[in-house]
Amino acid sequence: MLGHWEKAVNNFGGDALKSEEFVRGMSAATAATANMQANTHQVMERVLAAANLPSRADFDDLARRVAGIEATLARIEAKLGSGGPDPAKPRPSRSRKPPSKAS
Amino acid sequence: MQQTATIDPISAAQGEFERMMARNIKGLNYFTSPAPVVGATPREVLIERGPMRLNHYRPMTDEVYRVPILLVMATTNRGFIFDMVPGQSLVEFLLRAGFDVFMLEWEAPRSHERSLTLESYVLDFLPAAVARVREETGEPDVSMVGYCFGGVLSLLYAALHPAQGLANLVTFTTPIDFSRMDLFSAWSDPRFFDVDRLVDTFGNVPGDMLYASFDMLRPAARTAANMRLYDNLWDDEYVKSFRMFERWNTDTLPLAGEYFRQTTKKLMWDNSLYKGTMTVGGRAIDLGGITAPFLHLAAEHDHIVPREASAPLLGMIGSPDKQEIMLKGGHVSLVAGGNAIKRMWPALANWLAERSI
Numbered sequence: 001m002l003g004h005w006e007k008a009v010n011n012f013g014g015d016a017l018k019s020e021e022f023v024r025g026m027s028a029a030t031a032a033t034a035n036m037q038a039n040t041h042q043v044m045e046r047v048l049a050a051a052n053l054p055s056r057a058d059f060d061d062l063a064r065r066v067a068g069i070e071a072t073l074a075r076i077e078a079k080l081g082s083g084g085p086d087p088a089k090p091r092p093s094r095s096r097k098p099p100s101k102a103s
Numbered sequence: 104m105q106q107t108a109t110i111d112p113i114s115a116a117q118g119e120f121e122r123m124m125a126r127n128i129k130g131l132n133y134f135t136s137p138a139p140v141v142g143a144t145p146r147e148v149l150i151e152r153g154p155m156r157l158n159h160y161r162p163m164t165d166e167v168y169r170v171p172i173l174l175v176m177a178t179t180n181r182g183f184i185f186d187m188v189p190g191q192s193l194v195e196f197l198l199r200a201g202f203d204v205f206m207l208e209w210e211a212p213r214s215h216e217r218s219l220t221l222e223s224y225v226l227d228f229l230p231a232a233v234a235r236v237r238e239e240t241g242e243p244d245v246s247m248v249g250y251c252f253g254g255v256l257s258l259l260y261a262a263l264h265p266a267q268g269l270a271n272l273v274t275f276t277t278p279i280d281f282s283r284m285d286l287f288s289a290w291s292d293p294r295f296f297d298v299d300r301l302v303d304t305f306g307n308v309p310g311d312m313l314y315a316s317f318d319m320l321r322p323a324a325r326t327a328a329n330m331r332l333y334d335n336l337w338d339d340e341y342v343k344s345f346r347m348f349e350r351w352n353t354d355t356l357p358l359a360g361e362y363f364r365q366t367t368k369k370l371m372w373d374n375s376l377y378k379g380t381m382t383v384g385g386r387a388i389d390l391g392g393i394t395a396p397f398l399h400l401a402a403e404h405d406h407i408v409p410r411e412a413s414a415p416l417l418g419m420i421g422s423p424d425k426q427e428i429m430l431k432g433g434h435v436s437l438v439a440g441g442n443a444i445k446r447m448w449p450a451l452a453n454w455l456a457e458r459s460i
């Protein structure tokens with residue numbers, strides 16, 4: 001019975017959620033959220049600037065620099081040869097055959 | 104003489120009472136205990152760069168097939184759907200079947216990674232993963248296995264790197280005709296959906312927003328799932344399984360803004376992969392150029408990638424050795440859970456074993 005109810009609601013809901021009215025409403029809600037987010041962002045930027053604190057953009061800039069340093073380290077590591085296979089790691093032989101061909 | 108079964112109302116009531124008590128006691132336990140530990144198969148992280156993680160799982164047999172497997176996860180979800188718990192892990196199943204298994208999975212892109220594009224994934228992350236697998240195994244070729252949008256990324260990689268050692272290509276529930284993904288197609292209607300405003304405002308597209316979209320595909324599913332959970336609270340296995348899937352479901356990853364903008368415009372609006380007009384990094388994508396043995400595994404009751412959205416894929420692949428297997432189940436139960444253990448995993452292992460020597 002639960003399965004029937006679930007199927008019926010999903011079918012009905014699916015049709016309703018596909019309708020132009022719903023899509024229009026959903027897009028308007030998304031746009032409103034985006035506007036709110038943009039306004040909050042602007043206000044926060046001003047507040048942080050007034051308080052002499054780093055903004056999100058400053059942190060992004062720092063994160064980008066750290067990512068650049070990480071990438072450089074990875075390149076150095078690769079050149080030093082430590083990025084390759086570990087010789088101490090157990091290496092099974094790569095000769096397995098499927099059951100039909102093994103016999 | 105016909106016998107009719109009689110039900111003793113007292114023992115039936117007693118049974119129901121016991122079940123109710125067990126449900127209440129275990130219900131309390133449900134809210135006070137942590138979720139099961141997932142993704143615990145021993146592994147080594149080979150690459151950790153940006154949102155990209157390349158894992159190598161420790162082989163479980165003394166002799167493995169020559170060709171390694173590279174699992175490619177969808178960018179919206181965590182990779183542990185392939186490695187739930189012992190006995191319910193595709194990774195573990197493949198390891199025990201004698202494969203050398205790697206997985207390319209994703210972390211949430213950080214705020215400054217909003218500029219990652221489709222090119223970052225197809226022309227940088229995937230080739231880097233393949234190169235590392237080759238280096239690690241010493242083998243010139245790999246089998247690539249992509250799930251959902253991981254399948255789309257694998258197809259794009261295969262089309263652009265036809266000569267770079269792809270032994271086999273497998274995709275699970277992978278869309279190709281995006282116009283047939285009815286709800287997503289309606290919700291991203293360019294007349295109403297302003298993807299530029301969304302990406303320009305948010306940077307990365309929030310995981311919560313994507314989760315809500317997936318959830319709305321089946322509006323009654325959440326309520327029905329919770330009712331079933333209550334009904335089965337006395338059953339430890341059911342509760343454990345519910346919690347694993349619930350955890351995976353709700354842990355939807357954000358998407359890099361530019362990547363989302365491109366995929367919306369190229370795939371949802373222009374349907375360019377299906378129409379043959381898709382480009383990545385200025386290079387045309389021709390699925391007919393994929394000549395590696397190809398397998399597509401589709402689910403009969405897939406609510407995210409309906410059958411019509413993946414049906415044309417097989418015909419578009421150029422390989423002479425290609426096959427599609429339609430299995431019972433949905434988008435998630437195709438790859439994990441009891442259904443997958445019985446049907447999909449053996450089918451995948453058998454197909455790959457024949458082509459991995």
